[in-house]
Amino acid sequence: MNTMSEKVGAVGGNKGGPFDDGVFDGVKKIIVGKDFNSVSYIKIEYEKDGKFETREHGTIRGELQEFTVDYPNEYITSVGGSYELVLCYGTVLIRSLIFKTSYKRTSPIFGRTTLFGHPAGREFMLEGKNGGKLLGFHGRSGQALDAIGAHFFSVKSPLKHFNLQGGNGGSAWDDGAYDGVRKILVGRGSKFVSYVRFEYAKGQGMVPHAHGKKQEAPQEFVVDYPNEQITLVEGTIDGYLTSLRFKTSKGRTSPAFGNVVGRKFVFEEKDFKLVGFCGRSGDAIDALGAHFAPLPPPPPAPAPTPDPATSKMGPLGGDKGNTFDDGVLDGVKKVTIGADEYSITYIKIEYKNDGKLEVREHGTNRGELKEFSVAYPNEYIIAVGGSYKHIFNYDTTLITSLYFTTSKGLTSPLFGEVKGTEFEFKDENGGNLVGFHGRGGYAIDAIGVHFAPAPNSSIPTPPNKLSKVYITSGNEGIEEINFYNVENGVTKEVFLHGVKGKNLISTIVISNPLDECLVSVESWYNSYNVSQGIKFKTDTKGSNFFGYKFSEDTGRPFSLQVKGKKIIGVKKFPDSNLISPGTYFVLTRSSSLNKVEVIGGKGAETFDDGAFDHVRKVFVGKGNSGIAYVKFEYEKDGRIVTQEHGQKTSQETEVFEIGQDDDITSVKAYYETLDGSKTETITYLAFKTLKGINSQPFGKTPVIVNENTKLSLLEGGKITGFHGSSTDVLHSIGAYISASPPTMLHGKWIQVEQNGKTPGPRCSHAIAMVGNKMYSFGGELKPNFHIDRDLYFFDFETRRWSIADPDGDVPELPCLGVCMVAIGTTLYVFGGRDGFRNYNGFYSYDTVKSEWKLITHVNNGPAPRSFHSMAADGNNIYIFGGVTTKERVNTLHAYNIVDQKWTELPNPGESCKGRGGAGLVVVQGKIWVVYGFIGEEVEDVHCFDPVESKWTKVETRGEKPWARSVFALAVIGKYIIISGGEIEMDVKAHLGPGSLTGGAFVLDTESLVWEKLEEGHSPRGWIASTTASIDGKKGLLMYGGKAPTNGRYEDIYFYGVDSA
Template sequence: MGTMSERVGAMGGNMGIPFDDGVFDGVRKIIVGKDWDCVSYMKIEYENSDGNFETREHGTIRGGLQEFTVDYPSEYITSVGGRYEHVPRYGTVLIRSLIFKTSGGRTSPILGYTTSFGHPAGREFMLEGKNGGRLLGFHGRSGQALDAIGPHFFAVNSPLKHFNRQGGNGGSAWDDGAFDGVRRILVGLGGRFISFLRFEYAKGQRIVPHAHGKRQEVPQEFVVDYPNEHITVVEGTIDGYLTSLRFKTSKGRTSPAFGNVVGRKFVFEEKKFKLIGFSGRSGDVIDALGANFGPYPAPTPAPTQASASTKMGPLGGNKGNAFDDGIMDGVKKITVGADEYSITYIKIEYEKEGKDEIRDHGTKRGELKEFKGENGGKLVGFHGRGGYAIDAIGAHFSQAPISSPSSVIKVEAVGGKGEETFDDGSFHHVRKVSVGQGNSHISYIKFEYEKDGRRITQEHGQRTSRGTEVFEVGQNDGITSVKAYYEKLDGWKTETITHLAFKTLKGINSQPFGKTPVIVNERTKLSLLEGGKITGFHGSSSDVLHSIGAYISAFPQTMLHGKWIQVEQKGRTPGPRCSHDIAMVGNKMYAFGGELKPNFHIDRDLYFFDFKTHRWSIADTNGDVPDLPCLGVRMVAIGTTLYVFGGRDGFRNYNGFYSYDTVKRSWKLITHVNKGPAPRSFHSMAADDKNVYVFGGVSIQERVNTLHAYNIIDQKWIEFPNPGESCKARGGAGLAVVKGKIWVVYGFIGEEVEDIHCFDPVESKWTKVETRGEKPWARSVFALAVVGKYIIISGGEIEMDVKAHLGPGSLTGGAFVLDTESLVWEKLEEGHSPRGWIASTTASIDGKKGLLMYGGKAPTNGRYEDIYFYGVNSA
């Protein structure tokens, strides 16, 4: 059994390349590179389990070097602190300085950047292990400098069982940490060794993928029936590298042996524990593998519910004698008699309170047959009419429950740490929320819950003379999402909740509680509590509300079933960017335009990514090559031709309307910038097989709400009727063509909005559409795709930054799907980090249709260059 550890989240920015040194016995020495505005470099000297020392380096050596040495093992580091801040020279958030505390009471000097007066600068953080646990390793992000830093601490009272890595010391160390369970494992071979592993972990309702090594041969998979099944045993063999793996589960299943069973055998197993994460080392192969196990949960007793039934029918004639067997516990057997003319007889064998109850109707004639009903809900009784024959028949069906207490998850509280924690538990419904406000924060909150017909009230915080505001939830409604802002205000030691709003299953928004959220700096943070029906709350408070979390009963996904993947990119990439666009032609994704710095274009190259080779190239530039490098540009594909409209450069010169023939590799100017629809940027585009549609955007003078179409056969623009004030002028909206109709989804009108409008070109009519379900909050500049009758959206900006486009605003990573027939929303699993100004399109990859997205703006105001795909398995 190896060292038990606690992985504490990294503080700092989200650029650079992730690293994870893993877990050692302790830290002996830390060397820090002090650049003139940040920590540029970090070198750590660890002691391993053999008593030898190993070093790890991150960042780039620049500036002077500072050293902090610990008298290990008699003294060890117990706290990792420092400051981080946006560094203008790099255009991203970096670690400014570091400071360490030890078990001997020592505190290191400030390592890294300080002001001219010797003081640290930036937002302070201090990370500590539980019960004074010692520092065992670091993880974080680095590139030209140290972007983020987080520690591994010894977990003194950890319930986890950590198995040390088995294998060699080659490759890079990694530790996925601990999750709720494991859903799926992919094992890939490279010759006689295992070269690739991909784990899909369960985290609440989310799937969190981690991949390691190098994918060479086609991987084999082992799927776990989570949450009803867990991996309890991991077996493998080592012959210099990992050569084989085999898994056993709580249901008694054993996987095939993946790989070649040669070399030294190892077994990870702990009674009454389940697998919750892996650690290891890898490069081109898997050098070593370790595992984290957690306590196996006690079985949850099946919930008992009062039977609610629906009486249906009877269907048939109106003769004969009426009968009604009433409601039983269930039906065991049905016998039916029929002659050549009709059903003459029926006999039902019921079960009620453990005893058989038999009822028969009609007259026995003809052939008798037995059958079992197909139960959607549970069959609990019959009614109808019978005399000489069966004149009519109807049935009682119990209502199948939507969800059960076993599906309730506890979502971690967001905000600060107040003096008093509270946990109201989970109920059947939240009926009323009362909120009291202070000068700039939420001071008081009261929840009125319902369970088994009783009302229970819980209150937290301190009432003020300002009184309270109330939000009541309807009888057939429920809260599905909470929007919470929090920040550290002057005079408070920890963050406080400053703003709350609630959304319900019927699409109703509460009034906003608290001060109007303004994103003025990175101290102001936004979190969304969502993922099903909210049935209770927890958090912390003092004289104010410091944090809030929720109990959520997840709804079953009934629309789409799919999964997120991050697409591998090989070789040189176009680089990070946002405000660009993409389109698919065959197996190639084309990308055009964008910005790296706010409001300033990058280049005018047309790039394409080949999904066969996973490499980028620059398309040939023949013909009428666009004059301007563009941001806020839009692009769609019809067949093998790309259509590019609008966008502007950093000096607000606008582009016209172009096509690019991907076969002939040639540009063509279709409409000059001064002809056709007015020049614009941050508009929306969509296409069918004959038309390119352009909606909204920001023109030279103002936002617009016009809808135009360019017919590629007639080669003419037409302008459709204006939607009027119901669909206000906007930028950053989603535009989708679904079964011949054009949908405008959300957008920005000076603030984020959540209205949806549909235009029918046949009737030339606009309709404002009301939706319900797990409806997402208002947003703009999000990713969008269409699969059948479904519109998928993901990410986007929820609140505008006070600096407008110069700042990041409040961004989200949530994904949702809208059924355009039932007008119901469902939340999908999350698969990427929060972002906005994303390039996206509908794509088919490896036989699956879904949402493809590339790049975007990060919450730190940096830019991404990753590619994600949500592939739909079934709809």
């Protein structure tokens, strides 16, 4: 086989001047420049005959970044990135670039990125056909890089084609050639092979092709691609294809699929692999041929372990301000941070470099300044975290908070305030922070970091544990604090701060058992910066103020607390009275125990039982108007501990007992302000356990929620203790919740930014995804009054809304309570209502042709309805339940888009009552109905198997959500995600907001276990939602909804799943 170079591309725009560097021996280094809109510049260092030559294209401006390979041992094998129309230039430009090497390394993304850190725009990847190395670039450029292509070294590898074996019936087809084959499915019909499906490999993706007609359930043969390839195809022909068998490069042989009768044929070529099929088919496979390509060469020797090197992360934040990059120094000794009410305004870094001190400053020195120092090189910073958010006052995104973690496991106080999206930069090998980069001007717009291997002289020290705190207060304020740490199991006095020997009384604030930790400190100081009062809080209790109590007229407050962290030691105070601005505490990450704030009013007597191992029994006594008495029986280390609160009455006390292998996971509580009372009283309690068991209701059975009666939930894990307040009744209740790490799904909530004009707030509408566009139809702004009849779409690339072109059978349906799904590039819309009537016109909208079509008229298909549920699989659209003019129904209908027919499927019967606002999804071929409203919110789950034509009521357990309806819903593999919803109807029904929640949960449809997810949005119901794939992540997409104030939202949230 002879060798040659292969020219690939170019991709991008058609402006700028053309360039072609030609073919060199290889590429050693690439430097890329970027501005706000695009890749502006590229400089390539080539090697040719032992000499290095450079080529430059575009215009040098913006930030420059470089990527170097270990040439000639390592070489670039792929050039990727993205391109799209840049409006300010009126042309298509390259927006980002990324490179991959023979050592399986991938460069950072040079240029613009999306919300999830992917290349912004239409992505591309240029590669040689056989993994050849990059030899040169070509493309177009001028003020920026308009287009780019590449020359790769390639091996001339002609395909081997095997002619068709079989008859001439049916229609001809040719799948073409791919990288390989991942899976083959073969289905029989009578004595012939009637159906085949081939799942080909193309890069990292899969391309399916199916032929024939599926009659019997197909059998499958899975290949361990790319480690295994099919090298032989064997079959038999008897008028039609009757059997198939496959062999692989690992020596495996598949079973014989079909009947081995007739004439035998074999497709095989030494050192070649199967890459595609061709053939003829109708109701059976008439003939089959194949394409083979050379097997890949043996894998290259493993890449050598790279020498320790620096890594650059970020920046994250906004895109305004001036770019800065401090470069790589030895380490950081001190950081000074400025913050105002909006953001981090200023950062000053004192670096150590070659034994000297070097200082860098960014932003504007304003607001309150605070410092954080480390004992470099024995202690160094290993992580930088914080948050960033769009600040409307400045119309830009800014850094809103920062914190730092050191090699000794210590974390600084929080500088600024956590607002918006949280982040953390941390080197996976525990590297040392050696520099900052980012953007700054009037404030810190964006921040990034450089890490390097840890300094050799550093000595990691495990963190100690703060054990005791003594406070001494005098006439001038807080005069003395003693701290004791547990070091290697021994309690030692490690710091004495303030003035000693004044013979004032010291008070012990905290004397920690091993499972209690300090979590926050509140204090205030006077105009002389002397601390006047101080208050401590642990993860189980809080102290009173020591010294003078805070006064707004004479003092300034401050607080030392980081969400999700605990104080384990102290570092430094001034020598005399405590001066709070110079104080900081050392923090470490907390355990999973969370103290959830109380719900209800404020009684005269507060109680805090603390946290235990289990709650074993709950006793509840009623009074005349609410819950008068509670008693909790806890278990701790095998012992039973009892705590009781409130006042017993003559009414009988009821008990809820939790099994030994069960735990409480949620509490439902109603509370209201009763006549003659100045604060709310708990009037109703109910408990739910891990096994899905609901307690009996305790207290007054609630009527519908209104402005006087409120409903709240305590949930999020295993409840191990309670706190609250009481007098002769129970006024409030909170809980200690032990939250386990998620085991089903791992993901993250984001709020999607919207540019330009939006359709406006709404609820009771519907959304569906086609490609990278979210379509929205229907909805209301005011109860029972539709907004408009336009079909809107939101482009996730531009973050802008548009109105879809109306053409064809445009529906005269200004409606709410409507449903919409997508199959391929077509939207399907059914039902809904205006203020007077229900609809059942069934429409489709072709998003390619921008054309509406009326599929079935009013007298065909399901009856008119609204607030029904709709789902789809590849060929069918399902409609369940909803509200007709007469009643709520529980019918299930299916529409097949191939046969173009409606079918009414079996009814679930009384076990699944007629309902509106239910969740409907298709999971692995089965149809699931989740929760809904039947006159009250319900929490039952049902499953319909289309193969067996059978309904099953499913019993679920785990961290099971309370009953709800009109929630957001998505499917990820075997998991059903729900979020938000209405948990209690309003007294005004649809005219009021009801009681809404923001809780998110996931159900495993195989184990039937629920698990709570993190909450990512405000409470809401009547939400439009769909399953979506955005920037390579699949998850739950939701838009708008009804607010607890009875207003309407217009925000977009996405829960993107990282792993399942």
